[in-house]
Amino acid sequence: ETGVTQSPTHLIKTRGQQVTLRCSSQSGHNTVSWYQQALGQGPQFIFQYYREEENGRGNFPPRFSGLQFPNYSSELNVNALELDDSALYLCASSLGSNGYTFGSGTRLTVV
């Protein structure tokens, strides 16, 4: 049973650029959630996907968007990057209400 895999592990982007982060969910998990963890803060909910549909969204602007694919893997896209978008982005997969399995995250630095 493989866990949650995120790529890339680290990324440096310039302000105004666009970025795509990827997540492969744990085998059998049909729900993927994305969180942003800024330095010194706890993870903050961005959105969740269930069977390829968005199923809940946190307080993030529309330039944060996502996709879930038929194999339940997922992408997080951020347009028009801002310096404050620098953070650790965590993907978590789950099956029903059995709790999350988190990936190790993607560290995004915007310069």
Added chain:
Amino acid sequence: DQQVKQNSPSLSVQEGRISILNCDYTNSMFDYFLWYKKYPAEGPTFLISISSIKDKNEDGRFTVFLNKSAKHLSLHIVPSQPGDSAVYFCAAGRSGAGNEKLTFGTGTRLTIIP
């Protein structure tokens, strides 16, 4: 609006003693609570959870206590071991929300002193 608060950013405990990590919440709609542990360069890993219908849940060295009237929960680790050194996050959720969004606290860095 910090709905889940961990007011101690750090805690140091002697090996073998009890570690007590605290968490307060403000949203009375939360009905389940979880503790996650995070090592550097890794994602958070689930430790233990508790439903609001209980006031205590135990799993080996880890016990979570919930005081609903005070909107307070705590994680007890006994005896503490060096491998317990990590950042601990408290998280809360609403089972009727239609999704599995969790609201996290800011974390407490626990250091176990050998």
